[in-house]
Amino acid sequence: MHKVPVGVLGASGYAGRELCALAAAHPGLDLVFASANEQRGHRARFAGEEVTFFAPEDAPLGSAEVVFSALPHGASAAWVANARGAGARVVDLSADFRPGTNATGTRAPYGLTELVRDEIPGSEVIANPGCYPTAILLGVAPLFREALVLPGGVINISAASGVTGAGYGARHELMFAELAEDFRAYAVGNAHRHLPEMQAMVQKLGGKGNDILFTPHLLPVARGILATITIPLTRSIADPASIWRKHYGTEPFIEISDTPPTLRDVVRRNVVRISATMAENLRQPTVIVIAAIDNLIKGAAGQAIQNANVLLGIEERTGLPL
Numbered sequence: 001m002h003k004v005p006v007g008v009l010g011a012s013g014y015a016g017r018e019l020c021a022l023a024a025a026h027p028g029l030d031l032v033f034a035s036a037n038e039q040r041g042h043r044a045r046f047a048g049e050e051v052t053f054f055a056p057e058d059a060p061l062g063s064a065e066v067v068f069s070a071l072p073h074g075a076s077a078a079w080v081a082n083a084r085g086a087g088a089r090v091v092d093l094s095a096d097f098r099p100g101t102n103a104t105g106t107r108a109p110y111g112l113t114e115l116v117r118d119e120i121p122g123s124e125v126i127a128n129p130g131c132y133p134t135a136i137l138l139g140v141a142p143l144f145r146e147a148l149v150l151p152g153g154v155i156n157i158s159a160a161s162g163v164t165g166a167g168y169g170a171r172h173e174l175m176f177a178e179l180a181e182d183f184r185a186y187a188v189g190n191a192h193r194h195l196p197e198m199q200a201m202v203q204k205l206g207g208k209g210n211d212i213l214f215t216p217h218l219l220p221v222a223r224g225i226l227a228t229i230t231i232p233l234t235r236s237i238a239d240p241a242s243i244w245r246k247h248y249g250t251e252p253f254i255e256i257s258d259t260p261p262t263l264r265d266v267v268r269r270n271v272v273r274i275s276a277t278m279a280e281n282l283r284q285p286t287v288i289v290i291a292a293i294d295n296l297i298k299g300a301a302g303q304a305i306q307n308a309n310v311l312l313g314i315e316e317r318t319g320l321p322l
């Protein structure tokens with residue numbers, strides 16, 4: 001197979017390391033550079049090959065056909081512009097090009113692959129979704145497509161993420177002794193930075209005045225997201241899982257489960273696993289959707305590779321852990 005040269009910006013971070021590992025093991029991709037900031041000059045092994053992290057200024061952007069940017073929000077946009085200037089197409093993992101937070105004006109499909117597959121080929125920049133939104137939006141989308149969501153109804157989400165979701169940077173509240181054997185909510189008050197992209201996508205999916213109330217939690221594990229989503233419906237559904245089965249059919253990276261998924265079902269896999277159960281003892285028909293992903297794979301690097309596969313015309317499952 002001809003190998004497409006790719007580079008990773010922010011390769012020394014949590015998402016970037018996963019990207020390097022997937023790209024290095026991918027039969028259709030050739031990892032030609034990896035950048036770091038404070039860790040510039042450090043070495044790491046991916047798929048048996050030793051890689052030295054360049055400073056971004058020294059990364060040979062023009063040698064890559066596709067550049068993955070796993071840089072922090074705010075820092076990414078300028079490097080995406082540099083990569084495009086050097087002739088590369090870009091899959092950006094930051095929020096800089098996502099709907100609701102794209103201040104650049106650049107046209108960039110929101111790469112929730114299963115929902116926007118047709119928009120990806122021919123794109124110069126793809127805005128890879130946030131980790132929580134990946135689980136949540138894939139979880140709720142079929143209900144909007146079936147026009148089952150109560151107009152004006154609030155979509156209530158309680159979700160928990162492993163600590164890698166916060167990135168590699170050192171912070172006191174992320175130290176082991178602060179986290180272990182504890183469980184806490186954060187960004188309480190419905191102002192988390194993932195809200196704008198979820199609101200934009202709910203609109204695109206046909207939401208009618210539906211607000212999102214999102215409360216994230218910090219789970220003392222390294223990786224994984226579990227989101228519990230309650231959605232008021234226009235009517236009760238006898239077999240709720242059938243809605244997801246109908247919409248996702250043979251999607252290779254979406255699993256519909258008869259029992260609530262757990263993190264063990266999804267960790268280190270490029271899948272979202274979803275269950276749906278009608279709530280009893282409520283006057284308003286309400287469905288409880290539970291969606292689980294690995295934040296670093298389906299919620300970041302795996303989905304980015306999935307988007308690159310579609311962009312490059314490579315079979316979508318190639319190089320991705322099922």
Ligand SMILES: NC(=O)c1ccc[n+]([C@@H]2O[C@H](COP(=O)([O-])OP(=O)(O)OC[C@H]3O[C@@H](n4cnc5c(N)ncnc54)[C@H](OP(=O)(O)O)[C@@H]3O)[C@@H](O)[C@H]2O)c1
Pocket residue numbers: 009010011012013014015016035036037038039040056069070071072073075093094095129130131164165166167168169295296299300
């Ligand atoms: N973690 C997740 O679960 C997740 C999921 C979805 C999307 N994302 C997104 O992916 C991106 C990376 O997240 P992450 O969690 O992997 O972050 P991270 O662990 O903090 O890694 C950030 C990377 O960017 C580099 N970097 C930091 N500031 C830089 C600057 N000013 N110029 C150039 N390079 C710089 C860092 O290099 P040094 O370490 O060498 O300083 C590191 O390689 C973010 O935009 C994040 O929102 C993350």
